[in-house]
Amino acid sequence: MTTTRKSSSVAKAFELIQVIADGGPDGVGLQDLAARAQVAVSTAHRYVTSLLDLGVVERDGAGVYRLGVGLVRLAGQYLEEDVLLRVAHPYLVELAGVSGETAHLGVPIGDHIVYVDKVESDQSVRLVSRIGSEVPLHCTSMGKALLSLMPPDERAARLAGDLARPTPKTLFGDSLAAELERVREQGYALDDEENELGVRCIGLPIVNASGEPVAAFSVSAPASRFTADACHDLAPTALRIAHEIGAALGYAGATRRNAG
Known part of the structure; x- marks a missing residue:
């Protein structure tokens, strides 16, 4: 009843x-x-x-x-996510092809990233992940990429409380703050076995038409195969893709940055 x-x-x-x-x-x-x-x-x-x-x-x-604007905002969020998936998927295919590793797309929900799309690696040994699963913001490449662009008050809210430390390499406190500043400057983040031992990732933020970070994508692989140098070598391609997705979502600044 x-x-x-x-x-x-x-x-x-x-x-x-x-x-x-x-x-x-x-x-x-x-x-x-x-x-x-x-x-x-x-x-x-x-x-x-x-x-x-x-x-x-x-x-x-x-x-x-x-x-009211609340309803319009919800509708806009739905349409934006739908557009995001359609725009980003071909780029995930490109990333997986170029790197030979698994590419993910995620959106922030609270203090986590939720996978909304992925393209699997062709490697016989690859990561196990599924669409709909979630990972922490503070110790993942996608999460750190998003945190680096958030306003200080929003970032503080997302990092409030006791942060999980999944591995001995997980950053927190001043070390995490310094890392986020470095990520902001270079435009991409690494997860150097900070969320899971034996796994390394590179992640980049995606911004909407207003320049707000609304999603992120990553390339992830076993650390033994995907070295830090390999991540940095992939960065120029990943940065170009981040700029192009942002431009497709209407962010003019992405095009200007790419041109510069």
Whole structure:
């Protein structure tokens, strides 16, 4: 019974959102909203109060409701991620082909990176990973690449609390801060067995049209085969790819940096 009531509530909330969306720029008043959704005015008021708090809808001084920026932001995030996957995948194929190793694409969720795409290495011995799995920000190449471009307050929030130390090589404190500054300057990060012993990676950030770091990609392999020198040798190609993905997402600065 509880699940049914919750489902009905969600369905009714979306019905109200649709009515408001249909109102377009003119918006919808509370009485009209209740009539179109076929609910009591008190019920409509209760729902839209919650939607207002969430930023899904907005109300002007005349009491007219319109779609809010919160809903637009969510839609934009969905569309951006969809575009990101379509744009980035061919580059993952290129990276895997050039390096002979596994290429990943990830997005930040809280203090972790979640894999959203990958292209496997053709090597007989390769890393085990799956789309949907997550790894920490602070000790992975993709995570450090993203952290290096985040505003200081956001970075601090992502690094708050006791950081996991998966290996003896995991950086933290002043060492991690210095590493992130180095990553910011050179444009790419290495995970030198910091998340998993025997695994080395190079990772780069991807920025959106506003220049915000929204994703990252990496090339990962057994450390015995993928040396630090090999990572640095791959860096120019990876930097070019990061710039091209950023440009495809609308970031003009990526093109300017690449030209320079």
